[in-house]
Amino acid sequence: MSAYHPLTEQEAIEIASTLDGFFPSGANLSSREIGDGNLNLVFHITDSVSGKSLIMKQALPYAKVVGESWPLTLDRARIESEKLLLEGELAPGLVPVVYKYDPELYLTIMEDLSDHVIMRQGLIGGTRYPKFADDISTFIARTLFFTSDLGMNQQEKKLQVKAFINPELCKITEDLIFDDPYTDSPNNSFDPAIRDAAEALWQNEQLHLEVAILRDKFLTNAQALLHGDLHTGSVFVTPESTKVIDPEFAYYGPIGFDIGAVIANLLLNFAGQEHWITDAGQRADFRQYLTDTVRDVWNLFDRKFRALWQEQGLDRLASSTPAFKDYYMQRLLQDTIGFAGCKIVRRIVGLSHVVDIDRIPDSAAKEKAQRLALAIGTSLILSNRKAQSIEEVIDIALSQANN
Amino acid sequence: MSAYHPLTEQEAIEIASTLDGFFPSGANLSSREIGDGNLNLVFHITDSVSGKSLIMKQALPYAKVVGESWPLTLDRARIESEKLLLEGELAPGLVPVVYKYDPELYLTIMEDLSDHVIMRQGLIGGTRYPKFADDISTFIARTLFFTSDLGMNQQEKKLQVKAFINPELCKITEDLIFDDPYTDSPNNSFDPAIRDAAEALWQNEQLHLEVAILRDKFLTNAQALLHGDLHTGSVFVTPESTKVIDPEFAYYGPIGFDIGAVIANLLLNFAGQEHWITDAGQRADFRQYLTDTVRDVWNLFDRKFRALWQEQGLDRLASSTPAFKDYYMQRLLQDTIGFAGCKIVRRIVGLSHVVDIDRIPDSAAKEKAQRLALAIGTSLILSNRKAQSIEEVIDIALSQANN
CATH class of the missing domain: 3.90.1200.10 (Aminoglycoside phosphotransferase (APH), C-terminal lobe)
Known part of the structure; x- marks a missing residue:
């Protein structure tokens, strides 16, 4: 059985809070879904205490741009995370840092670029x-x-x-x-x-x-x-x-x-x-x-x-x-x-x-x-x-x- | 554990004899290894009773042309058998008929073309x-x-x-x-x-x-x-x-x-x-x-x-x-x-x-x-x-x- 399901904001916060050593203890996390909603959910997770933040991007199994009738493989999330990691090696500093990829949830946790x-x-x-x-x-x-x-x-x-x-x-x-x-x-x-x-x-x-x-x-x-x-x-x-x-x-x-x-x-x-x-x-x-x-x-x-x-x-x-x-x-x-x-x-x-x-x-x-x-x-x-x-x-x- | 090993002629005969419905009961099989020996073993199996025959081609894990120092993937046997089957569909009559492929032995059993x-x-x-x-x-x-x-x-x-x-x-x-x-x-x-x-x-x-x-x-x-x-x-x-x-x-x-x-x-x-x-x-x-x-x-x-x-x-x-x-x-x-x-x-x-x-x-x-x-x-x-x-x-x- 697959563990995949589109995350709620609360679930996104829970996953972010368990990311090893990223948010300090006592963090107060909140989430905002900021995706354009075509192909992915994008959660912006921020800690109001430390000011630290990250992005969680989860693939959706369809393209909303043309309705749910255009199904799209979740495997693209694997491709995206693997490509991002490779780009990070080949062109350091020119892509967001990937903190973690969860292959069951098709979820990439990565650097927040809100200052860009x-x-x-x-x-x-x-x-x-x-x-x-x-x-x-x-x-x-x-x-x-x-x-x-x-x-x-x-x-x-x-x-x-x-x-x-x-x-x-x-x-x-x-x-x-x-x-x-x-x-x-x-x-x-x-x-x-x-x-x-x-x-x-x-x-x-x-x-x-x-x-x-x-x-x-x-x-x-x-x-x-x-x-x-x-x-x-x-x-x-x-x-x-x-x-x-x-x-x-x-x-x-x-x-x-x-x-x-x-x-x-x-x-x-x-x-x-x-x-x-x-x-x-x-x-x-x-x-x-x-x-x-x-x-x-x-x-x-x-x-x-x-x-x-x-x-x-x-x-x-x-x-x-x-x-x-x-x-x-x-x-x-x-x-x-x-x-x-x-x-x-x-x-x-x-x-x-x-x-x-x-x-x-x-x-x-x-x-x-x-x-x-x-x-x-x-x-x-x-x-x-x-x-x-x-x-x-x-x-x-x-x-x-x-x- | 892999069952793969290069077959002896006796083993080749035993495998041939179990091929469903190919050789009639009472067949008297013999084998001759006819490969050029570069990359594969090729057994020519004949039944002296019915006159029926077939070819068994098994990939070797190295290229003998330059000695055993040039290892070669056995996966090429899968590629060969899949390609042969596809060619048989797309260009019928222009390739040997594949009777069976054994993925563990990397062995293709196919039509004998000795008349060519x-x-x-x-x-x-x-x-x-x-x-x-x-x-x-x-x-x-x-x-x-x-x-x-x-x-x-x-x-x-x-x-x-x-x-x-x-x-x-x-x-x-x-x-x-x-x-x-x-x-x-x-x-x-x-x-x-x-x-x-x-x-x-x-x-x-x-x-x-x-x-x-x-x-x-x-x-x-x-x-x-x-x-x-x-x-x-x-x-x-x-x-x-x-x-x-x-x-x-x-x-x-x-x-x-x-x-x-x-x-x-x-x-x-x-x-x-x-x-x-x-x-x-x-x-x-x-x-x-x-x-x-x-x-x-x-x-x-x-x-x-x-x-x-x-x-x-x-x-x-x-x-x-x-x-x-x-x-x-x-x-x-x-x-x-x-x-x-x-x-x-x-x-x-x-x-x-x-x-x-x-x-x-x-x-x-x-x-x-x-x-x-x-x-x-x-x-x-x-x-x-x-x-x-x-x-x-x-x-x-x-x-x-x-x-």
């Missing part, structure tokens, strides 16, 4: 994060290199592929990102005002070719252990700190998918700034900050990944063939650009949107932002296999914004 | 197999299509990837095919007469780039469930029948690797005919038969795979995007050519050779055959990413033979 904000919210408020590009590029370079055939034992990697087979969470991505937006799917959701733009996606055969190629890579290219959902809602930040959370979509996939997620969400915010910063000069400044960040994320990733390869590469042939390194990094850039485009498009016409754009109250500004995002996204997809430089991404964003 | 010959031996003897191209193209098209994301449920495919993770057997391929031949490895083995040609492989940076790209695909591209070792020594034939055996190298990899193996071994025989057919006209005829077979294998595969995709494709986007089909098939052709080249090269300078060439008694003819095979192999590797048609493979083989 969700990056998406911070960007909407016009805040800049000067450490972000350096931190996230370290995170992606190290977590991806050391789980790839370049940076880890290739036989152990295969066992890791096996441990992170994640069919149900991958299916969400396969459907919502790589299928629905390109056909008249009942899962799609978009403002009637941009129906013409959505229908244009359904008709564009060149776009379908590129998306089919990217989809195929997502389905078959077991390059490295991805975070799998690395948008700005999965990043907690302060100006001094970056913490990546929520790796429940982790699986072995194409490296560009993680990098593309970061870049896509910076560009979605870029599009949303149509509204959030009203002063034209300030808006242009912040957009330049965003495109500078896109450039920095790629360039720092490229530099760090190459350095790791140079210093710690384990594949003899790959490491001793300079032309292969250049070929490989160029393919990563091209994949990054293609996946970034797919991740932008789905946030405008697909099931799941981003508040950077969806919460724009003025309908004209919102439509303009949506069309801008779609134009950037489709341009990125259409240009991905020809791309030579990250500057092309910035050129596309700026030229579409100035259209 | 190993295709490599038949080709050396100048025999033509008019059904082979049709049969093998059916085998590869159906076993690969129905295990790919195009032809099976994509979530079930991920579980199948997991079931066929095969690190140790893959490592043999990774080392012996995609690494050793391109460096001065102690695993290499080649005639001193062609040392210059071997050293040229170690120095050729363009070749290293192409091999590194192909190696990367072998490591990361989980396209379909491969046979993994589909050379002409893994095919039993008569002029009327084709049976593919020995899928213990099965894993999820790039489709072109299986097709390339078939083509490589036809071309190795092509090179070996330098000696086996002494009459120039007859040799040219048989070589044309071999290149016709190369052409037929690819073209029939291409036609059958496309037909399956058209009629039974399960991926909406891939199936509704004609340009993607052409892109995909062209990539398969290019991969096929690249992998064929790698498989030829390793049989000349790497650890494991083929008797088509190694058993040529005349040293001058043998050297000529080796140099011809190497020239064909390296040309295929160098041209793979530009290739547009299978005719280019045939042009390479014929032009090198006429050099």
